[in-house]
Structure formats: structure tokens, C-alpha cells
């Protein structure tokens with residue numbers, strides 16, 4: 001409610017400024033005063049799709065970060081987003097699972113979700129379209145094959161079919177680093193694993209903690225043959241038009257790291273302490 005008031009007030013202030021601009025077109029001093037008021041308004045207010053809620057878009061196929069348990073979103077990043085929202089006096093609300101490569105355009109366009117929280121690696125390309133919060137997690141890439149395939153190194157995958165989730169850093173890594181590979185995009189991680197098991201592809205390139213989870217818990221007939229130290233860092237995706245939201249989330253992350261909540265959640269999902 002408090003947020004809405006802020007938004008309403010600044011909208012009114014903007015309307016007055018616009019009126020003042022039209023009314024005093026020859027007055028240089030009054031027009032510059034108006035424009036500084038306008039820029040202040042856009043940086044100070046948190047804009048939310050739904051009052052009192054932090055609306056989150058995620059591809060819920062990325063355990064242990066975000067996954068579906070029945071209808072419910074679960075995972076380390078899900079717990080973290082709930083804690084962040086609570087810290088901000090908001091309720092975390094997940095949209096139905098959203099195709100990964102549509103989330104950045106969705107957040108940039110606005111109107112559907114406030115943030116994308118989906119194991120997003122910070123990249124320069126994405127930064128052109130959206131803002132990232134502070135880092136929430138480090139990650140690397142991993143390469144998965146069927147145990148009985150005989151593949152033991154990335155070199156042997158030259159010219160082979162590599163599956164990856166569409167629009168991910170794993171997809172880009174395979175294109176750039178596996179000689180002559182035919183890199184095939186899939187909408188969902190579950191589909192990439194199903195394709196490997198069905199023999200439609202020779203290997204998978206995706207984030208290491210996630211392939212470790214899938215191989216340990218569901219696909220014990222697969223092996224991780226390479227860990228690639230890409231040094232990726234996950235952060236939350238926010239619209240460039242919503243810098244106050246990015247700032248508030250960063251504050252919440254810092255507080256959760258300070259007060260031990262972040263480490264508690266890390267322990268819960270990874271069984272070890274966050275460094």
C-alpha cells in the first residue's frame with residue numbers, strides 16, 4: 001500500500017511537471033527544474049506488477065535451484081526469493097513455469113513479472129536488455145553422456161549432436177567450444193535429458209550443479225565426463241526501468257547474507273556451508 005502511494009504521488013508530480021513544461025516553454029529555468037524532478041521520480045519508486053507481491057518468472061526445470069514439486073515451485077533459489085520478498089515486506093509469487101529464453105524479453109518488456117529468477121548467469125549480452133542484481137551463486141558448466149556411450153572427453157564430441165536448453169550459456173559454450181558440433185536447442189532441461197536417453201543426441205551441455213543433480217537423482221545411466229570452469233555467476237533479472245527494485249533486492253540479499261539466512265538455505269540445499 002505504501003508503494004502504491006509513492007507511485008501515485010510521483011505520477012501526479014510528473015503530470016504537474018508536464019503541464020509546467022507546456023505552460024512555460026520559454027522559461028529555461030523552470031523546464032530544467034521539471035526535468036530533474038522527473039528523473040528523480042523514475043529512480044525512487046519501486047514498480048510492481050501486483051501490489052504487495054514480488055511476481056517471479058522462472059523455468060521450473062532447474063533443480064536444485066528451481067523445480068516443480070506437483071504444482072509448487074521448490075529449490076534453493078525459490079527459498080531465497082521467498083526470503084528476499086519477505087525481507088521487502090512482499091509475498092513471492094511464481095508464474096507458471098516460463099520458457100527460459102522468453103524470460104529476459106518478458107522482464108525487459110514489463111507488465112507480466114517483476115523479476116526473472118532462473119539460474120541466470122550474468123552476461124554482457126543480457127546486460128544490454130536488463131539489469132542484474134548482486135551475485136547469488138557461482139556456477140560452472142558440465143558435459144553429460146550416456147555411461148555406455150564410450151565418450152570420455154570433450155574432444156571425442158567433435159562433430160556430434162549436443163543438446164542444450166535454448167538461450168542458455170551451455171548452448172553458447174557448446175557452439176563455441178565443441179569443434180563442428182551440431183548443437184540442438186530444447187525448451188526444457190527435462191527434454192534435453194530425455195533426448196540423451198533416447199539416443200537423439202550424444203551429449204548435454206548445461207550448468208554443473210544442475211547436471212550433477214539430474215545424474216545423481218534421476219539419470220543414473222549417465223555420466224558427467226567434463227567439468228568446465230566457466231566461472232559463471234547467477235543473479236536475479238530486473239527491468240532497466242526499475243532500478244529501485246534492483247536496489248531493494250540487493251539490500252535484501254546483503255541482509256540475508258549478514259543474518260545467516262542465506263547460509264542456512266545454502267546448507268539446506270547443498271549440504272555444505274556457503275564460502
Ligand code: ARG
Pocket residue numbers: 058059060061062066100118119120121122165167168169170189207
Ligand atoms: N545459467 C544458464 C544461463 O543463464 C542456464 C540457466 C537455465 N535456467 C533454467 N531455469 N532452466 O543461461
